[in-house]
Every structure is written in structure tokens, then in C-alpha cells.
Amino acid sequence: MTFTRRILLCALASAAAAVSIPALAAKPLTMGFSQVGAESEWRTANTASIKDAAKKDGVNLKFADAQQKQENQVKAIRSFIAQKVDVIAFSPVVESGWETVLREAKAAKIPVILTDRAVNVTDKSLYVTFIGSDFVLEGRHAGEWLVAQAAKNPGKKYNIVELQGTVGSAPAIDRKAGFADAIKGNPALTVVRSQTGDFTRAKGKEVMEAFLKAQGKNIDVLYAHNDDMAIGAIQAIEEAGLKPGKDILIVSIDGVKGAFEAMMAGKLNVTVECNPLLGPQLMQAARDVVAGKPIPKRITTVEGIFPAELAAKEFPNRRY
Ligand code: AHR
Numbered sequence: 001m002t003f004t005r006r007i008l009l010c011a012l013a014s015a016a017a018a019v020s021i022p023a024l025a026a027k028p029l030t031m032g033f034s035q036v037g038a039e040s041e042w043r044t045a046n047t048a049s050i051k052d053a054a055k056k057d058g059v060n061l062k063f064a065d066a067q068q069k070q071e072n073q074v075k076a077i078r079s080f081i082a083q084k085v086d087v088i089a090f091s092p093v094v095e096s097g098w099e100t101v102l103r104e105a106k107a108a109k110i111p112v113i114l115t116d117r118a119v120n121v122t123d124k125s126l127y128v129t130f131i132g133s134d135f136v137l138e139g140r141h142a143g144e145w146l147v148a149q150a151a152k153n154p155g156k157k158y159n160i161v162e163l164q165g166t167v168g169s170a171p172a173i174d175r176k177a178g179f180a181d182a183i184k185g186n187p188a189l190t191v192v193r194s195q196t197g198d199f200t201r202a203k204g205k206e207v208m209e210a211f212l213k214a215q216g217k218n219i220d221v222l223y224a225h226n227d228d229m230a231i232g233a234i235q236a237i238e239e240a241g242l243k244p245g246k247d248i249l250i251v252s253i254d255g256v257k258g259a260f261e262a263m264m265a266g267k268l269n270v271t272v273e274c275n276p277l278l279g280p281q282l283m284q285a286a287r288d289v290v291a292g293k294p295i296p297k298r299i300t301t302v303e304g305i306f307p308a309e310l311a312a313k314e315f316p317n318r319r320y
Helices: 003-025 041-057 070-082 099-107 135-151 170-183 201-215 227-239 257-264 279-290 308-317
Strands: 030-035 060-065 087-090 112-115 129-132 158-164 189-196 221-224 249-254 270-273 298-300 305-307
Touching: 030 041, 030 070, 041 060, 041 227, 041 279, 060 070, 070 087, 070 099, 087 279, 099 112, 112 279, 129 279, 135 158, 135 170, 135 189, 135 221, 135 249, 135 270, 135 305, 158 170, 158 201, 158 227, 170 189, 189 201, 201 227, 221 227, 227 249, 227 257, 249 257, 257 270, 257 305, 257 308, 305 308
Parallel strands: 030 060, 030 087, 087 112, 112 129, 129 298, 158 189, 158 221, 221 249, 249 270
Antiparallel strands: 270 305
């Protein structure tokens, strides 16, 4: 082989290497994400955060909206397994019934990340991490705010109605438990009615109408498991000729802009924050998991409590 020919072959070989190494390194991570639905302002912000973060990080996101149905989530997860995605993430609509499909993902060696809501499984190796809020603590914060209010009016009794989230969902179960725990043993505070409003404005309004019909004026407090149901209930209270935020104290959870607007209008008394902006943490966790780095089993989001007095000052800082 001539010297020139050898040089030419070397140059071709290194050019091929230069092409193939970055091409391998740049292979985008593919994530299948099954979202609960689009039931609330919170959920819309959560979906936007995940889509934006995926775009920014160059993650190839396969997004499926389950329309609040567990069977749709199971189908989506099975389809992600069939497509051999690198990682599956999902926000489970309810807590139970996930073992079978999660075992299928494990058998296919696809790591699963839970976001926002937890699953109730005995085998914790079925998921790598759970990123999201402490819902029990949120419920407890709501209850503690009410206990402090009641302490300002000794002797007064408060009848509480509760709008629960989706039946069987982690936030509904935990927020109910946290609130009950905070008010336990307080003779001034009694939950007189408790029913699901499925985390939506429409259902929140409908159930509040039924509460008002059944209780008449004997409602002092509404505890809603999310802001959307509280906002729906505010309409029902106004239509019944009562003043939300005054005749009936309103305590809710999420901290979305709609709740801040209601607080500034004097119609809602406090919202406990639940942060939906989980996208960046999710993408980071996915990259670490796929790279084989160890990650914590539980990643908790840090959140605040916003009473109406702080609403106007805080409103310009709200991102959802
Ligand atoms: O899982 C989080 C909850 O789901 C939010 O509080 C609620 O608004 C949403 O629909």
C-alpha cells in the first residue's frame, strides 16, 4: 500500500469515528408519560411543566392523557413497554391495582418513575423513585390553619363540609387523613358532610349545591381538596345568596392563580400550596436512572401556605 493510500485510509477511519461517537452520544432518551387527565388548573400546569422540560432537555416524550381512567393508564404503560421506551413515568389516578402492569415493566427492564401521586404496592422495587408532594402534610396544614382561626373565636362551633378529590386517589386519601388528624379532639370543629367532587369545578359546584340544600345555613367552613372544587363551590355559595370567605370560610389546596384571584376578591381564605412544576426534576431523575446513577426513593417538593392576607403580594410571583 502506498504511503498516500495509507494516509487516506487513516483519514477516512478517523472521519467515521468522529461521526459515529457523537451520533451515539446524542441518542435522545425516550420517555413514555401517562398523565391522569386535564381535570384541574393544577393538572394543566403540571402537563405544561413536563412537556416544556422534556423539550428543553431534548427528551423524546411520548405523552398519553388517561382522562382520569386507570384502564387507560394501564393501556398506555403496556404500549410504552411494547415500544421499548428508555423510561416510563406516570401520575397514577388511583393508588391501588398497579402490581401486574408494573411487574411487566420490570420484566422488560424499563425503569418506572412515579410523579405527583403514589401507588400502593408491597414490592417497592416496582418503581425507582416517587417525585411529588407530601399530601398528608398539605391536609394537616389546612387543618392547622382552621384550628388557629377557631382559637380566635372561643366558644364558636364550626360545621365543616369537605369536598374530597377523586375516590381512591393518593391526594384524596392523604389530604382527608392529614386534615382529620389536625382537627382531631377539637370540640369546636366537626366535619358534618364529606363527599367527592372528583377534583373538578363542575363537580365541586354540584356537590356544594347538595351540601347547601341538606345543611341550609348550617355550614361554617368548606374544606376542598383542591382549588378547582373550591372555585366551583364558591359559585354555588353565591348562587345560594351567601358570601364565600365570610359566611362560609373556605380552605383549599393547590395554590393556583385562580385561588389567588378568589382570595384577592375576598372569596377564599387560604390555599395550601401543591407544586405542579415537576418537569425539571422528572427529567433529571430520568437521566440519572438511565445512566445507572443512584437516586433517592422519595423526592419531596417543598411548598408554602398562602392565607388571603398574603394573596395580593404573592400573586405577581405565581407561575401557575
Ligand atoms: O395530584 C394532585 C392533585 O390532582 C391536585 O391537587 C389536583 O388539583 C389535581 O387534579
